[in-house]
Amino acid sequence: MSQFSLLATRRFAPFFWTQALSAFNDNAFRNAMVMLVAFQMSLPDAEVSLYTNLAPALFILPYFLFSATAGQLAEKFEKTRIIRYVKLFEIAAMTIAAVGFFTHHVSLLLVVLFLMGIHSTVFGPIKYSILPQTLDRSELVGGNALVEMGTQLAMLIGMIVGNSLMLIAGYGTLAASLTTIAIAVTGYLVSRSVPPAPATAPDLKFNWNPLSETWRVLKITNADRAVFNAVLGISWFWFFGTVMIAQLPNYTRHILGGDGSVNTLVLTLFSLGTGVGSLMCERLSGKRVEIGLVPMGAFGLTVFAVDLFFARPGVTPGASLDWLAFLAVPGAWRAALDLTMIGAFAGFYVVPLFAFVQSRAPRDRLSRVIAGNNIVNALFICAASGFGIGLTALGLSVPTIFLVTGLINIAVAVYIFTLVPEFMMRFITWVLVHTLYRVRVDGLKNVPDEGAALVVCNHVSFMDPLILMASVRRPMRFVMYYKIFNIPVLRFVFRTAKAIPIAGRNEDVALMDKAFDEIDEALAAGEVVCIFPEGGLTRDGDIQTFRPGVDRILARRPVPVVPLALRGMWGSIFSRRDGALRRARLPRRFWSKIELVGGAPLPAEAANAASLEARVSELRGDKA
Numbered sequence: 001m002s003q004f005s006l007l008a009t010r011r012f013a014p015f016f017w018t019q020a021l022s023a024f025n026d027n028a029f030r031n032a033m034v035m036l037v038a039f040q041m042s043l044p045d046a047e048v049s050l051y052t053n054l055a056p057a058l059f060i061l062p063y064f065l066f067s068a069t070a071g072q073l074a075e076k077f078e079k080t081r082i083i084r085y086v087k088l089f090e091i092a093a094m095t096i097a098a099v100g101f102f103t104h105h106v107s108l109l110l111v112v113l114f115l116m117g118i119h120s121t122v123f124g125p126i127k128y129s130i131l132p133q134t135l136d137r138s139e140l141v142g143g144n145a146l147v148e149m150g151t152q153l154a155m156l157i158g159m160i161v162g163n164s165l166m167l168i169a170g171y172g173t174l175a176a177s178l179t180t181i182a183i184a185v186t187g188y189l190v191s192r193s194v195p196p197a198p199a200t201a202p203d204l205k206f207n208w209n210p211l212s213e214t215w216r217v218l219k220i221t222n223a224d225r226a227v228f229n230a231v232l233g234i235s236w237f238w239f240f241g242t243v244m245i246a247q248l249p250n251y252t253r254h255i256l257g258g259d260g261s262v263n264t265l266v267l268t269l270f271s272l273g274t275g276v277g278s279l280m281c282e283r284l285s286g287k288r289v290e291i292g293l294v295p296m297g298a299f300g301l302t303v304f305a306v307d308l309f310f311a312r313p314g315v316t317p318g319a320s321l322d323w324l325a326f327l328a329v330p331g332a333w334r335a336a337l338d339l340t341m342i343g344a345f346a347g348f349y350v351v352p353l354f355a356f357v358q359s360r361a362p363r364d365r366l367s368r369v370i371a372g373n374n375i376v377n378a379l380f381i382c383a384a385s386g387f388g389i390g391l392t393a394l395g396l397s398v399p400t401i402f403l404v405t406g407l408i409n410i411a412v413a414v415y416i417f418t419l420v421p422e423f424m425m426r427f428i429t430w431v432l433v434h435t436l437y438r439v440r441v442d443g444l445k446n447v448p449d450e451g452a453a454l455v456v457c458n459h460v461s462f463m464d465p466l467i468l469m470a471s472v473r474r475p476m477r478f479v480m481y482y483k484i485f486n487i488p489v490l491r492f493v494f495r496t497a498k499a500i501p502i503a504g505r506n507e508d509v510a511l512m513d514k515a516f517d518e519i520d521e522a523l524a525a526g527e528v529v530c531i532f533p534e535g536g537l538t539r540d541g542d543i544q545t546f547r548p549g550v551d552r553i554l555a556r557r558p559v560p561v562v563p564l565a566l567r568g569m570w571g572s573i574f575s576r577r578d579g580a581l582r583r584a585r586l587p588r589r590f591w592s593k594i595e596l597v598g599g600a601p602l603p604a605e606a607a608n609a610a611s612l613e614a615r616v617s618e619l620r621g622d623k624a
Contacts, residue, residue, distance in 0.1 A: 003146055021190065068375070076206060083126060128144075140358060144358070163264075238381050244405065266339055293430070299410075433463070452529075455530040477519075519557075523559050533547055534547070546609040563598070567594060
């Protein structure tokens with residue numbers, strides 16, 4: 001089922017349109033205000049510069065002051081009610097903005113900008129923490145992708161509409177005022193259809209001190225290092241995006257030789273790229289939280305940011321081309337492609353990170369983790385502004401700033417992936433599996449989202465653990481033959497996944513006993529452990545007799561057992577071939593169509609080696 005089908009459901013569609021209308025109004029108001037102040041009030045350049053630099057700071061300031069409080073609100077109270085209050089607040093803010101537009105009262109408009117910052121601060125923790133409450137785990141990536149796509153397009157349309165409305169001769173302030181108020185009212189009406197989202201921590205003791213609560217929220221965010229490093233990754237995305245987008249007006253004028261329509265084109269390409277990249281995440285990840293896309297996104301950001309340095313359209317200095325004339329200039333399409341692909345890889349980068357935080361953070365703390373994420377994001381956005389201003393003050397050209405930012409991106413990405421090798425492990429697994437095989441999965445929802453479980457599967461090739469790792473949504477601890485565990489390159493993947501090496505009794509009794517102890521400890525800790533009970537690769541494509549190790553595990557720690565079966569693996573690359581194939585020197589199949597199917601869990605008392613072998617054989621059918 002396509003992720004777009006969510007837009008036809010009441011549990012998602014009203015929320016999607018509510019948040020999209022909020023993003024639209026934020027940007028429509030801000031751009032209408034900038035257009036009024038910068039182009040229609042005949043203010044001195046110094047005063048315009050003061051207001052345009054003060055505006056982002058006023059919008060960001062509430063994130064520092066109120067994010068921790070917003071996180072508490074989203075945990076303690078029913079979320080839909082808060083959304084409706086936020087939308088009523090937006091109607092009031094846009095009404096005040098109308099007064100500011102008509103009276104040309106810049107200070108009042110800056111107050112409204114601060115109020116809209118509060119609006120976004122309170123809405124932020126709800127925006128991402130409500131998704132795990134309303135969506136299935138398999139829908140989380142698709143839901144995040146739609147939200148990211150909707151946000152980017154709404155922001156883009158809001159920017160264009162805000163600029164355009166204020167340019168209507170004689171009626172600009174009226175058009176901008178009526179539109180922003182109408183959108184705010186529409187958003188409130190739509191929000192009334194958002195289904196209830198119960199409080200996740202109704203007994204939370206509310207802390208009204210923003211300073212101490214901010215510190216506590218940051219400590220909660222840092223409690224799980226993998227989650228915190230994902231937050232750092234998201235914040236770096238905002239740093240990278242802020243630096244890049246801040247340079248686009250000067251890049252448009254001085255490098256691309258374009259007018260305002262080219263600036264709109266550049267923003268459109270960037271936003272559309274982000275939207276498309278976000279939507280592609282679900283297809284590339286197979287509807288699971290696939291953080292293996294994050295390194296690919298980071299790599300793509302650097303490649304196209306660096307290429308933007310070298311992409312210099314042949315424009316006459318001082319030219320002011322419209323967007324159609326610009327696209328006819330030699331080299332223009334290269335710059336356009338770079339901007340689009342930066343947006344696309346930004347989608348690959350940030351959507352899995354958000355989904356990872358949502359799936360990994362405890363449900364009763366998720367809103368506060370999102371609030372902590374927003375605080376760190378705000379810090380990185382402010383740092384990005386200072387970084388861009390500093391490089392400009394040093395005399396660096398806009399393309400050089402793109403180059404420097406792209407190169408720093410790789411250094412930051414390597415640092416984050418060193419702290420959390422799981423990102424790179426997932427990337428290697430994703431690339432290997434999707435390069436060598438075409439995988440179809442069915443019944444994997446039988447692997448529980450929480451609690452201990454033992455997974456058993458037939459063993460056909462050396463790649464079996466990687467295929468399961470890339471296909472099953474929940475992380476698993478694999479028990480594998482120690483010689484496979486020690487294969488170069490793959491050893492990094494297996495160690496990062498905390499695989500458990502095991503040897504036969506005749507090879508290393510101590511290692512075997514240690515493996516059974518680690519299996520028991522993992523199950524006791526509520527983890528999922530996967531074993532291949534045949535004890536080795538099949539030599540003829542048929543399932544070999546399941547060994548009694550599975551009985552030993554269940555006797556020591558009774559847990560549910562989930563049977564899985566691989567189909568179509570026999571004769572594929574990294575599997576053994578039968579005698580006829582080997583004698584004929586026929587190659588193993590490359591990019592094979594394979595299947596991974598799961599069956600209903602068996603209770604421990606009904607599971608033993610013989611019954612599990614029969615169940616896996618039944619799932620496998622006659623397709624090895």
